[in-house]
Amino acid sequence: MREVVINTNKLTKRFGDFTAVNEITFEVYNGEIFGFLGANGAGKTTAMRMLIxxxxxxxxxxxxxxxxxxxxTENIKKNIGYMSQKFSLYEDLTVLENISFYGGIYGLSDAQIKTKSDELITSLGLQNEAKKLVASLPLGWKQKLSFSVALLHEPKIVFLDEPTGGVDPLTRRQFWDLIYAASDKGVTIFVTTHYLDEAEYCNRISIMVDGKIEALDSPENLKKQFNTHSMDEVFYELARGAKRVE
Amino acid sequence: MAFVKKEFYHVLRDKRTLLILFGMPVMQILIFGFALSNEVKNTKILVVDNAKDVSSGKIISEIAASKYFQLEQITSDDKQIEPAFKKGIIHVAIVIPANFNHDLMHLNKAQIQIIADASDPNLATTLTNYLSAIIQDYQSRLNKTFSVPFQIIPDIRMLYNPQLKGAPNFVPGVMALVLMLVCVLMTAISIVKEKETGTMEILLVSPFKPVLVILAKAVPYLLLSLINLASILLLSVYVLGVPVNGSLLLLFAESTLFIITCLTLGIFISIKTNTQQAAMLVSLMGMLLPTVLFSGFMFPIENMPVPLQIISNIVPSKWFYIIVKSIMIKGVGFSIIWKETLILAGIMLVLFLLSLKSFKIRMQ
Structure with a gap:
């Protein structure tokens, strides 16, 4: 049995009469890539916000x-990294300044920040851009950079909220290479997405419909269960029952 | 502190805002300073000389020699005064009665009438002051040569606005206005900006304490405001010649209290709003307007209807304006203004608690 790093039991969030997240129960294991799927408004982001x-x-x-x-929550915050849907670096700071700022608020020492920035810049190939403002970088690089920044303090789990929105397929592929690299180092990845091809990259996925988790398994098993060859079919099959319209 | 450093980068990188922030107080002081300046030069004056004697001649030549006045006309016809005022040809007139020299020499006492167009109260006061000074000057020279004291009594008449309401002491007003603008508006916008771009979420997910996130944002603006304060004071002392009569230390201490109050207000607005536009609107409508209206800087509060007078009490700049005026112009110490200080501190405390409360609710 693998170590459980996220564990929820009938977790619910209501806003007035509206139940955004309805009794979700699941476990995420150490080191896995856990995909959190659902249509817009299904409650993914709310669920994630409760966890972080x-x-x-x-x-x-x-x-x-x-x-x-x-x-x-204070202890949780020290152990997780987070990358939101919106681009979350400071455009008016340089790459290096962003790294040292985020390093600073996670309590890294100056020496640690120095080593980490060198490492990060080399691995992303940003040597020439290190002292440029983040605003001047192309979107794909910004996103890779913010993922790396989310990993700066070596969190156990990293939460990614639709990290690849608006990015071209090639950059998305490169982004997933970064995710795999992090996963190989033992970081647990919790990622929401609505790109179904990305779902295939995950070890296990859950599909949320109207605030409930309707399916949870590896992509292969889900396809078998729904007797189809593509995740698209699985998703449509489940999402068809949705009553919530955004 | 990584956080404060980053805030300084934000402020310093935004050159345009920076220019406005530092340029604005300078501009305002200069505009207000010269628009309401005491230096009124070459004002046209009408002299009605009914005496036509030695003394009246001397006074007229003194007036003509002064850089402040330009003789429009010397006449002996009283009826010319009114049309000249109505047409706006002159702003001030002086009437020297018949027997002026005679009265002065024999009764040791003579009257002179100054009539000013008080539809511009500041100008009117300034002009009558100049004229009185010229007459005083003449009188004291007379007194030197003769042993008996002579007395010329200027009879000053203000046309159109006899009470001379609304002559403002603008430096304290500009101070309140600028500090309000920088602290409330800029703080509110800078925090809401982080909400808009989504970086606030990242900060809240970090182990950094949320309250510290907000406080750290206020630090650069506190510093900036103190720099602004210093530049306003320097300008007012060295360019406008408005001295600081009271303790400079006390003035800075009170200003810091006001700045912190404004910062808290800015933070409060930023917690309650979600877009930069909303924050800007609330700051401008909710803060800047009351500051202009209710601080007593532009419009005297005593003239307002009672409900408005009551409202003016919750405007922090009103109290700050009173405090600064007392320190700068009257030169009083803390013992006189402790009450206003206490009220200001109270407003700050209430705002602080309100912010803290709504901030916690937001976090749910």
Whole structure:
């Protein structure tokens, strides 16, 4: 049995009468790439926000990296990295300044920041851009950079919220290479996406419909279960039942 | 502190905003300073000389020699005064009565009438002051040569606006305005900007304490405001000649209190709004306008209807304006303004608690 790093039990979030996330229960194992799929408005982002301590659950329980989402959000925050849908680096700072800022708020020492920045810039091939403003980088590089920044403090788990939105297929592929590289180092990846080809890259995926998890398994098993060859079919089959319209 | 450093990068990289921030107080002081300047030169004056004697002649030549006045006309016809005012040819007139020299020499006392167009109250006061000074000057020279004291009594009449309401002391007003603008508007915008770009979310997911995130954003603006304050004071002392009569230390201490109040207000607005436009609107409508209207800087509060007077009490700049005026112009110490200071501190505390509360609710 592999180590469980995220564990939820009937986790629920209500906003007034509206139940955004309805009793979801799942486990994520150490080192896996866990895909979190669902149509727009299905509750993916809300679920993720509860796990990273941005939003308090209404009921149910969950632990992330062994810490309780109600009481130990501070501990959770130290152990996770997060990359949001929106591009989240500072455009008016240079690449290096962004790295040292994020290093700083995660409490890395100056020496650590120095080594990390050198490493990161070399691995991304940004030597010539290190002192340029982030605003001047192409979107694909920005996204790779923000992923690397999210990993700066060597978190156990990294949460990616639709990390590849608006990026061309080639860059997406390169982005997934980075995800694999991180996964090989033992980092658990929790990624939401609505690109179904990306779902195939995950070890296991869950599909959310109207706030509930309707399916959870490896892509192969899901395809078998729904008796089809593509994830698209699986997704359409499930999403057809959705009542929520965005 | 990585965070404060980053905030400074933000502020310093945005050259245009920076220019506005540092340029604005300078511009305002200069514009207000010279628009409301005491230096009024070459004003046209009408002299009605009914005396036509030695003394009246001397006074008229003194007036003509002054750089402040330009003789429009010397006449002995009182009826010319009114049309000249109405047409706007002159702003001030002086009437020397018949027997002026006689009265002065024999009764040791003579009257002179100054009539000013007070539809521009500041100009009117300035002009009558100049004229009074010229007359005083003449009188004291007379007193030197003769042993009996002579007295010329200027009878000043303000036309159109006899009460001379609204002569502002603009330096304290500009201080309140600029500090309000920099602290409230800039802080609110800079925090809301992080919300818009999504970086706020990342900061909140980091182990960095949310309250510190917000406080760190306020630091550069505190510093910036102090620099602005210094530049306003330097300008007012060295360019406009408005001295700081009270303790400079006290002035800076009180200003820091006001700055912190404004920063808290900016933070409060930023917590309540989600877009830069909204933040800007709220800051401008909610803060700048009341500052202009209710601080007593432009419009005297005593003249307002009671409900508005009550409202003016919750405008922090009103209290700051009173404090600065007291320190800068009256030169009083803390013992006189402790009450206003306390009120300002109270407003700050309330805002701080409100911000903290709504910030926590947001986090749910």
């Amino acid at each position: 301590g941005l939003s308090k659950p209404t009921s149910g329980s969950a632990t992330v990296a062994g810490f309780d989402v109600y009481k130990q």
